[in-house]
Amino acid sequence: xxxxxxxxxxxxxxxxxxxxxxxxxxxxxxxxxxxxxxxxxxxxxxxxxxxxxxxxxxxxxxxxxxxxxxxxxxxxxxxxxxxxxxxxxxxxxxxxxxxxxxxxxxxxxxx
Amino acid sequence: xxxxxxxxxxxxxxxxxxxxxxxxxxxxxxxxxxxxxxxxxxxxxxxxxxxxxxxxxxxxxxxxxxxxxxxxxxxxxxxxxxxxxxxxxxxxxxxxxxxxxxxxxxxxxxxxxxxxxxxxxxxxxxxxxxxxxxxxxxxxxxxxxxxxxxxxxxxxxxxxxxxxxxxxxxxxxxxxxxxxxxxxxxxxxxxxxxxxxxxxxxxxxxxxxxxxxxxxxxxxxxxxxxxxxxxxxxxxxxxxxxxxxxxxxxxxxxxxxxxxxxxxxxxxxxxxxxxxxxxxxxxxxxxxxxxxxxxxxxxxxxxxxxxxxxxxxxxxxxxxxxxxxxxxxxxxxxxxxxxxxxxxxxxxxxxxxxxxxxxxxxxxxxxxxxxxxxxxxxxxxxxxxxxxxxxxxxxxxxxxxxxxxxxxxxxxxxxxxxxxxxxxxxxxxxxxxxxxxxxxxxxxxxxxxxxxxxxxxxxxxxxxxxxxxxxxxxx
Numbered sequence: 001x002x003x004x005x006x007x008x009x010x011x012x013x014x015x016x017x018x019x020x021x022x023x024x025x026x027x028x029x030x031x032x033x034x035x036x037x038x039x040x041x042x043x044x045x046x047x048x049x050x051x052x053x054x055x056x057x058x059x060x061x062x063x064x065x066x067x068x069x070x071x072x073x074x075x076x077x078x079x080x081x082x083x084x085x086x087x088x089x090x091x092x093x094x095x096x097x098x099x100x101x102x103x104x105x106x107x108x109x110x111x
Numbered sequence: 112x113x114x115x116x117x118x119x120x121x122x123x124x125x126x127x128x129x130x131x132x133x134x135x136x137x138x139x140x141x142x143x144x145x146x147x148x149x150x151x152x153x154x155x156x157x158x159x160x161x162x163x164x165x166x167x168x169x170x171x172x173x174x175x176x177x178x179x180x181x182x183x184x185x186x187x188x189x190x191x192x193x194x195x196x197x198x199x200x201x202x203x204x205x206x207x208x209x210x211x212x213x214x215x216x217x218x219x220x221x222x223x224x225x226x227x228x229x230x231x232x233x234x235x236x237x238x239x240x241x242x243x244x245x246x247x248x249x250x251x252x253x254x255x256x257x258x259x260x261x262x263x264x265x266x267x268x269x270x271x272x273x274x275x276x277x278x279x280x281x282x283x284x285x286x287x288x289x290x291x292x293x294x295x296x297x298x299x300x301x302x303x304x305x306x307x308x309x310x311x312x313x314x315x316x317x318x319x320x321x322x323x324x325x326x327x328x329x330x331x332x333x334x335x336x337x338x339x340x341x342x343x344x345x346x347x348x349x350x351x352x353x354x355x356x357x358x359x360x361x362x363x364x365x366x367x368x369x370x371x372x373x374x375x376x377x378x379x380x381x382x383x384x385x386x387x388x389x390x391x392x393x394x395x396x397x398x399x400x401x402x403x404x405x406x407x408x409x410x411x412x413x414x415x416x417x418x419x420x421x422x423x424x425x426x427x428x429x430x431x432x433x434x435x436x437x438x439x440x441x442x443x444x445x446x447x448x449x450x451x452x453x454x455x456x457x458x459x460x461x462x463x464x465x466x467x468x469x470x471x472x473x474x475x476x477x478x479x480x481x482x483x484x485x486x487x488x489x490x491x492x493x494x495x496x497x498x499x500x501x502x503x504x505x506x507x508x509x510x511x512x513x514x515x516x517x518x519x520x521x522x523x524x525x526x527x528x529x530x531x532x533x534x535x536x537x538x539x540x541x542x543x544x545x546x547x548x549x550x551x552x553x554x555x556x557x558x559x560x561x562x563x564x565x566x567x568x569x570x571x572x573x574x575x576x577x578x579x580x581x582x583x584x585x586x
Binding site for chain 1: 170228231232235238239242243246249251252254255256257258261262265266269272273276279280285565566567570571574
């Protein structure tokens with residue numbers, strides 16, 4: 001059930017990238033798609049259990065898998081920095097193309 | 112050896128960031144790092160030590176350095192050094208050299224990865240550094256081209272991530288070898304990400320615009336090395352996981368033919384070179400065992416050609432037909448074009464012969480047609496009028512000599528290629544290609560549609576490729 005929702009997020013993001021005409025909306029859709037990917041990693045990490053894996057004197061409970069969580073932290077940070085760079089690029093493009101329509105930008109910037 | 116490798120990996124990043132503290136020395140430091148990479152790569156090629164480093168427990172985080180990586184690393188070092196020499200006397204800021212170093216370091220990292228997540232990090236750092244280099248001039252066009260590249264790259268990597276976690280779910284490890292018994296959707300997703308990053312087949316149509324609209328040194332770097340970072344994992348996987356080998360070979364042939372088809376009809380010099388890059392990467396994939404040597408020759412040739420087109424008076428072939436180019440420039444152009452067409456005495460010949468020897472029977476016709484197409488398209492460069500006089504920028508010749516000398520010296524890798532039967536076939540191909548060029552291509556003018564290169568269509572093609580890949584892996 002949860003898995004279906006996560007894939008729905010991924011698909012919504014991907015369709016947003018294709019179907020939205022505004023560059024800013026495309027970037028936000030990319031963010032949604034990356035949220036979906038991150039949620040999928042967390043879902044897979046929670047397959048074994050839901051407790052935070054901290055080594056202590058308490059008896060072993062059903063710990064969540066820490067490896068996908070660690071991996072996806074990297075992906076979250078990378079996604080964040082790429083988004084920041086893209087938004088700066090959009091700011092600069094917006095000076096000459098205030099409506100940020102990709103069709104117009106492409107026409108004026110490619111042959 | 113392990114310490115040396117770790118130092119070599121960390122050095123470009125460390126020096127890249129500290130060169131901000133010593134801005135007067137930025138070019139020297141960058142060149143130093145490039146030559147250190149050349150030395151490391153040479154050592155791996157000549158004396159392969161086949162080092163495998165398991166970084167942590169048993170989650171499959173591995174680094175593998177062997178002769179295959181050695182070739183790619185050598186390419187990286189030589190191309191970076193040539194590009195830095197090309198930019199020596201221009202007033203590029205320290206930022207440019209820092210980004211070049213970061214790109215160099217992350218490409219190095221991609222060439223020794225053997226697990227999915229280290230590769231992901233390396234590819235993303237490559238995307239970011241490349242974006243910053245493409246957008247360096249800060250014009251609207253360069254920002255748009257860079258943004259488009261970053262967009263496509265990031266979406267590709269998001270698909271790749273989903274595939275990677277599916278592999279983890281099956282095997283509890285991220286190693287490349289784990290692609291053996293995974294569900295087909297995992298392989299399809301991972302291949303989609305890698306095919307897009309490497310510019311293979313239809314998913315690589317972001318490449319022509321990106322490589323042709325960037326500045327010359329950046330185009331040379333990208334075509335020479337960055338696309339190799341996308342192709343290298345595919346070669347590695349083809350060697351490790353036998354059942355995925357046919358799929359990769361199919362894509363190799365398809366890519367070679369597609370790229371050459373577009374390149375034959377291109378009227379713009381830089382776009383033709385970019386389509387050619389797509390085609391040559393197909394050659395690298397078609398025979399994975401010997402892909403390393405082919406990648407080395409291609410990297411040297413393509414960056415040399417891009418640097419030359421940077422100093423030619425115009426980008427369109429029509430205009431170039433009317434203005435004679437400088438004779439020394441023409442010689443460099445001819446050497447590079449001959450090498451990529453497979454002329455003997457240059458290492459492109461050895462690479463082509465070696466690749467043809469390692470093809471499966473069903474691939475032979477397709478790859479020969481692609482080789483013919485290569486000869487046809489490079490006839491456009493060889494038959495340009497020469498005799499003019501031109502002053503080229505001072506940094507141009509040192510870089511060019513480095514690359515072209517590398518082409519001649521690399522011949523020693525496969526000197527067994529020089530037998531009579533082997534020499535006749537490429538010569539015949541080249542001659543036939545020139546004939547086709549004279550009688551057919553020069554006369555006709557076909558404008559191929561550029562619809563597939565718009566950003567919406569690039570994304571749409573991704574979904575089509577995903578379905579195609581899933582079907583291929585399932586069957």
